[in-house]
Structure formats: structure tokens, C-alpha cells
Amino acid sequence: MSSLDVERDGPVLRLTLSNPERRNAITWPMYDGLAAVEPMVATDPGIRVVVLRGAGGEAFAAGTDIRQFADFVTGEQGVEYERRIAAVLRGLLRIRVPVVGVVEGPAVGAGLALAACCDLVVATPDAVFGAPVARTLGNTLPPLVIARLQQRLGAGRTMAMLLTARLLPATEALTAGFVTELVARDALDQHVEDLLQVICANAPLTLASLKEFERRILRDGPAAEADDLLAEVYGSRDFRAGVQAFLAHEPIEWEGR
Structure with missing residues (x-):
């Protein structure tokens, strides 16, 4: 089977x-x-x-x-x-x-x-x-x-x-x-x-955006639309928590949001 x-x-x-x-x-x-x-x-x-x-x-x-x-x-x-x-x-x-x-x-x-x-x-x-x-x-x-x-x-x-x-x-x-x-x-x-x-230890929104950017670049070239994903990632709780953890020299667990 x-x-x-x-x-x-x-x-x-x-x-x-x-x-x-x-x-x-x-x-x-x-x-x-x-x-x-x-x-x-x-x-x-x-x-x-x-x-x-x-x-x-x-x-x-x-x-x-x-x-x-x-x-x-x-x-x-x-x-x-x-x-x-x-x-x-x-x-x-x-x-x-x-x-x-x-x-x-x-x-x-x-x-x-x-x-x-x-x-x-x-x-x-x-x-x-x-x-x-x-x-x-x-x-x-x-x-x-x-x-x-x-x-x-x-x-x-x-x-x-x-x-x-x-x-x-x-x-x-x-x-x-x-x-x-x-x-x-x-x-x-x-x-x-x-x-x-x-x-699994990496930021999931970052990984997802990189994969989507690759798809868009292959389809549309380097001028591919990016603002929607950039806004999503930079506006995320993970990004804010990542900046704070980096500056405080503390580990972080990504939430994916």
C-alpha cells in the first residue's frame, strides 16, 4: 500500500x-x-x-x-x-x-x-x-x-x-x-x-516573508511589491519584542504575531 x-x-x-x-x-x-x-x-x-x-x-x-x-x-x-x-x-x-x-x-x-x-x-x-x-x-x-x-x-x-x-x-x-x-x-x-x-527557533514571520519575497522576485523581479509584508513584519509584536530582547541581551521566544 x-x-x-x-x-x-x-x-x-x-x-x-x-x-x-x-x-x-x-x-x-x-x-x-x-x-x-x-x-x-x-x-x-x-x-x-x-x-x-x-x-x-x-x-x-x-x-x-x-x-x-x-x-x-x-x-x-x-x-x-x-x-x-x-x-x-x-x-x-x-x-x-x-x-x-x-x-x-x-x-x-x-x-x-x-x-x-x-x-x-x-x-x-x-x-x-x-x-x-x-x-x-x-x-x-x-x-x-x-x-x-x-x-x-x-x-x-x-x-x-x-x-x-x-x-x-x-x-x-x-x-x-x-x-x-x-x-x-x-x-x-x-x-x-x-x-x-x-x-523552529527563528522568527516565523521573518521566515514566511523571506519565502514570499522569493516567490515575488521570481515572478516580478526586484521591483516586486513589498510594502504589505514589510508593514506586517515591522508592525508585529515579535519585532517589538525582538528589539527589546536584543537590547537587554535576553533570549526570546517568537510568537509569530
Whole structure:
């Protein structure tokens, strides 16, 4: 059975792609679960960070479960599939809190797209990244995914990877900036927990504004609208408390308001 396992662990929302017999290939129920994450986070101010990883430790996600393509006979079915996946990816990109991807083994096809929607990616040295559809299925990638890969990998590297159907090793993904850190498997879990604690200790309104500014800059450039978020952050109780705590050399616990 495949599923997206969702666990609320204090301020951390843990998402696990669970289809280990098929290297966590993503099924429709798993996509539906991912689509529900953004509204879940939007209505729960206690969530400070989301972490996404694959079950079993052998793979992040080996793309969409190919069995779901077996009955495709028209191009319109492909269009509807890509629209459905695009809605999931846009939802992940809209999540107001940082999203941390933890990649062990392959993150390919749709798995690569999910990893690209994470703000930070921690990977093991054996991780690989790619979308070799030109060699395997003969389908294609939509503009949303290509654009996101170009933002995270660079335009030249993205097209070279896609046109040659090559898988990028973790070291190259790190050099490109797609991967934030490489961590040995035996140290991975503790490293991730330490990272989540660091994120949870930061001001949530600041983090949310930085994510939203990034989205606006990618859409509208450096002249993107900013006054609404600047007013929200500078007018917040957290900012006033932060100034007072800084001047008094005292610790602070952020409220997110």
C-alpha cells in the first residue's frame, strides 16, 4: 500500500512518501495527500517547519508510479495529469514555513520536482537527481518544473541534464546549490533534527516573508511589491519584542504575531 504518512511532532510537520516496494514511486493517493499539506499548514500557526523524506531509506522518490500511465491513450490525459501535478507543486511552493527535503538514494522524475520545491535539501552522498524521461518513458516535463529546476540548478546544467537523460550525483547537486548539505547516513537523522531545531527557533514571520519575497522576485523581479509584508513584519509584536530582547541581551521566544 502506498501513502503519504503525515505526523505532527510539536512544531514540525513530518511527511513521508511511503511506497517502499516501488522506491516510493508516487501514486494518486500520495499526490492527494501532498495537495492537502499547504492548506493544513496555512490554518495551523503552530507549525514552524515541514520535513519531507522517503520511507525505507533507499529512495526519496522514483518518480510517478508508472502503472498509472498504463491506460493513457490520448494527449489530453497527459495534459490533465500535468495540470494535477502542477497544482500539487504550486501548493508546496506556497507553504508559508520552510520545507526541508531529506534525500537518500534517487530523487528522479516527480521525485526531483518535489525535491526542487523544498527550500533546503539535505542529502546523503549516494543520492542522485534527474529526470531521464528522454531515455525511459518518452514523455516530457512542463514549464513549471523546468523553470524551478533552472532556478535551483541553473539553466545550462538543467538542460544538459534533461537532454542527455543524465542523473546528477549528490556532489554535483551540492556544487550547483540544489543540495544544501551532504551528510553521511549514520549522522543524517541527528543532523536533520538539529537543523529543524534551528529553524523552529527563528522568527516565523521573518521566515514566511523571506519565502514570499522569493516567490515575488521570481515572478516580478526586484521591483516586486513589498510594502504589505514589510508593514506586517515591522508592525508585529515579535519585532517589538525582538528589539527589546536584543537590547537587554535576553533570549526570546517568537510568537509569530
